Amino acid sequence: MKPPPPEIGHKLTIAYRGTDFFGWQRQGEKRTVQECLEAALRTIWGRQIDLQGSGRTDAGVHATGQVASFVAPRLHAAHVVVRAMNANLPRDVRVTTCRLVPPTFHARFDAVEKTYRYLVFNAVVQDPFTLQTHWHIPHELDLVRMRRAAKLLLGEHDFASFTSNPGYERPRGTVRTLRRAQISRQGAEIVFRFTANGFLYRMVRNLVGGLIKVGVGRLTVQEFGRILRAKSRGEAPPNAPAHGLYLASVSYPPLPSRS
Amino acid sequence: MKPPPPEIGHKLTIAYRGTDFFGWQRQGEKRTVQECLEAALRTIWGRQIDLQGSGRTDAGVHATGQVASFVAPRLHAAHVVVRAMNANLPRDVRVTTCRLVPPTFHARFDAVEKTYRYLVFNAVVQDPFTLQTHWHIPHELDLVRMRRAAKLLLGEHDFASFTSNPGYERPRGTVRTLRRAQISRQGAEIVFRFTANGFLYRMVRNLVGGLIKVGVGRLTVQEFGRILRAKSRGEAPPNAPAHGLYLASVSYPPLPSRS
Numbered sequence: 001m002k003p004p005p006p007e008i009g010h011k012l013t014i015a016y017r018g019t020d021f022f023g024w025q026r027q028g029e030k031r032t033v034q035e036c037l038e039a040a041l042r043t044i045w046g047r048q049i050d051l052q053g054s055g056r057t058d059a060g061v062h063a064t065g066q067v068a069s070f071v072a073p074r075l076h077a078a079h080v081v082v083r084a085m086n087a088n089l090p091r092d093v094r095v096t097t098c099r100l101v102p103p104t105f106h107a108r109f110d111a112v113e114k115t116y117r118y119l120v121f122n123a124v125v126q127d128p129f130t131l132q133t134h135w136h137i138p139h140e141l142d143l144v145r146m147r148r149a150a151k152l153l154l155g156e157h158d159f160a161s162f163t164s165n166p167g168y169e170r171p172r173g174t175v176r177t178l179r180r181a182q183i184s185r186q187g188a189e190i191v192f193r194f195t196a197n198g199f200l201y202r203m204v205r206n207l208v209g210g211l212i213k214v215g216v217g218r219l220t221v222q223e224f225g226r227i228l229r230a231k232s233r234g235e236a237p238p239n240a241p242a243h244g245l246y247l248a249s250v251s252y253p254p255l256p257s258r259s
Numbered sequence: 260m261k262p263p264p265p266e267i268g269h270k271l272t273i274a275y276r277g278t279d280f281f282g283w284q285r286q287g288e289k290r291t292v293q294e295c296l297e298a299a300l301r302t303i304w305g306r307q308i309d310l311q312g313s314g315r316t317d318a319g320v321h322a323t324g325q326v327a328s329f330v331a332p333r334l335h336a337a338h339v340v341v342r343a344m345n346a347n348l349p350r351d352v353r354v355t356t357c358r359l360v361p362p363t364f365h366a367r368f369d370a371v372e373k374t375y376r377y378l379v380f381n382a383v384v385q386d387p388f389t390l391q392t393h394w395h396i397p398h399e400l401d402l403v404r405m406r407r408a409a410k411l412l413l414g415e416h417d418f419a420s421f422t423s424n425p426g427y428e429r430p431r432g433t434v435r436t437l438r439r440a441q442i443s444r445q446g447a448e449i450v451f452r453f454t455a456n457g458f459l460y461r462m463v464r465n466l467v468g469g470l471i472k473v474g475v476g477r478l479t480v481q482e483f484g485r486i487l488r489a490k491s492r493g494e495a496p497p498n499a500p501a502h503g504l505y506l507a508s509v510s511y512p513p514l515p516s517r518s
Contacts, residue, residue: 017387062388082384092387125341128276128351129321133388 005073009101010081011255012037012069016093018062019132019243025056033057033093037068040088044081045072054107054114054250058202060242062133064117065096065249069107074100101255113179113251116204118192119244120212127188134189135208135244141190141215143183149214149224150181153207160231162207163200164239174200174231183211193248205239213237264332268360269340270514271296271328275352277321278391278502284315292316292352296327299347303340304331313366313373313509317461319501321392323376324355324508328366333359360514372438372510375463377451378503379471386447393448394467394503400449400474402442408473408483409440409451412466419490421466422459423498433459433490442470452507467499 014037022030026038034051041049054067076084078098085095121127121134122141130136160174180195192211194204210227213219219237227236273296281289285297293310300308313326335343337357344354380386380393381400389395419433439454451470453463469486472478478496486495 015387017390086384091385091390094384094387096384125345125353125355126350128274128353129392131276131350 005075007071007103008074009103009105010070010072010078011067011099011101011105011107012081012085012095013097014066014068014093015064015096016062016066017132018057018060020092021059023057023059023061024053024066033063033066034068036089036093037085037095040085041070041072043088044084045075052107054111055199055247057245057247058242060132061245061247062243063247065115066247067107067111067250067252069101069105071103099255105252105255107250110252111198111250112253113195113197114199115180115193115195115248115250116199117246117248118194118204118208118240119246120190120192120208121188122185122190123188132243135212135241137190137212137216139216141212142217143185143190143215145221146183146211146215149211149221150183152221152225152228153178153181157228158231159200159203159228161227161233161236162203162210163233164202164206172198176200176203181207202239204245205242206236208240208244210237212240264334266330266362267333268362268364269329269331269337270326270358270360270364270366271340271344271354272356273325273327273352274323274355275321275325276391277316277319279351280318282316282318282320283312283325292322292325293327295348295352296344296354299344300329300331302347303343304334311366313370314458314506316504316506317501319391320504320506321502322506324374325506326366326370326509326511328360328364330362358514364511364514366509369511370457370509371512372454372456373458374439374452374454374507374509375458376505376507377453377463377467377499378505379449379451379467380447381444381449382447391502394471394500396449396471396475398475400471401476402444402449402474404480405442405470405474408470408480409442411480411484411487412437412440416487417490418459418462418487420486420492420495421462421469422492423461423465431457435459435462440466461498463504464498464501465495467503469496471499472496 016033024033026034049070051068051070081098082095119134121130122137124138126136156177158175176196176198178196182193184191283292285293308329310327310329340357341354378393380389381396383397385395415436417434435455435457437455441452443450
């Protein structure tokens with residue numbers, strides 16, 4: 001009898017349209033991204049395999065570069081895993097890449113940096129093609145002021161004012177380092193890009209909610225800075241809706257190549 | 260008693276996401292774009308008003324610049340009509356502009372030129388965000404050959420090979436003049452643009468179906484030309500799916516300004 005193939009780590013990059021999912025995390029009977037992916041793994045490997053995502057995303061939130069890992073017997077080459085997964089997944093979730101990695105690799109614990117994008121459609125009349133992908137803001141936005149406010153966020157800060165649930169952040173606390181807080185416009189589309197060594201629960205949506213308030217003139221740059229320094233959710237502005245948010249990429253330290 | 264306001268023509272520009280509509284044209288109980296717009300007109304004017312579209316679009320086909328006209332008492336300024344219509348429409352159809360025009364204006368009979376766009380997503384792995392907006396082609400496409408084939412279409416031709424129902428085209432016949440047949444690529448997105456003095460039933464989808472066959476190498480440029488010259492639907496390639504097609508704009512002769 002041949003020995004069973006050795007267990008090996010698999011690192012997947014995943015894109016999904018969050019609209020019809022109850023978020024990333026498995027929750028009983030609900031349709032979630034993790035549950036769909038684990039069902040595909042079950043079909044391919046013939047047994048239950050636990051998948052570790054780099055982090056959860058809420059209901060309605062999208063991903064273009066979510067990362068997840070699992071350990072399983074080495075059955076297929078990486079590109080065959082991509083094809084087999086996509087053949088067993090619903091069309092609103094796609095595996096875009098697979099890499100074979102050491103079995104110690106963990107998508108959540110090993111992540112060193114994440115990038116989120118947030119999309120706004122800024123025009124008086126809503127666009128019927130971006131209902132589930134952009135937050136519609138019909139008011140004029142002062143991008144110069146928004147960028148001045150965004151600059152205050154760069155570097156290491158206690159972001160307690162911008163999480164919807166500070167208690168959730170133990171044991172790591174609410175201090176994070178933001179390396180990028182970019183706002184760009186192309187036509188009616190405004191793109192926010194945030195890169196940090198980690199994000200608190202709903203942090204990007206809270207930041208965008210505040211920055212939009214600055215953009216429409218209902219909050220000054222100074223008041224925005226004061227909210228950051230207050231380190232308390234108490235006076236923070238309401239958060240931006242889930243359907244404009246995208247987990248864009250997750251970074252890891254260099255890995256030994258196995259495929 | 261004040262006399263009733265005079266009847267005046269209204270020219271609307273309309274955008275819709277065709278996914279959840281059974282096409283443009285009113286059909287009994289089915290959800291169609293025309294029916295939604297006429298329901299909004301009924302709410303605003305308090306009576307049935309017939310709306311004339313520049314032409315029908317099939318189920319699943321989108322529009323960014325459909326034009327429609329109706330005649331009704333002058334109740335509101337043009338910008339108020341836009342706001343009132345959008346307040347009474349479902350979110351997947353939007354009136355983007357309104358112009359007050361002479362009551363003789365007719366969106367279909369007065370149209371002199373139309374532009375359609377067709378969107379293709381060309382990558383091995385499908386994108387979960389373009390499922391209802393682009394035709395997914397996983398194969399490599401030779402755009403140089405496709406453009407050579409598209410060039411053959413320019414000018415006046417009998418396009419009978421590229422309609423799904425030649426009988427439908429009486430009394431005007433199947434001769435049309437194509438002024439633009441452009442193919443451009445940006446990243447994974449390929450955009451076709453066709454401008455003509457009119458289009459036969461399913462003509463754009465038939466043209467794109469043929470050009471894609473040229474692009475993947477299953478039809479030579481010469482064979483494509485032969486299909487055009489055959490003036491018969493018999494040997495034409497299968498048409499492209501509805502969900503990649505957009506009615507982009509409709510042109511009219513200069514109109515006297517009334518608003």
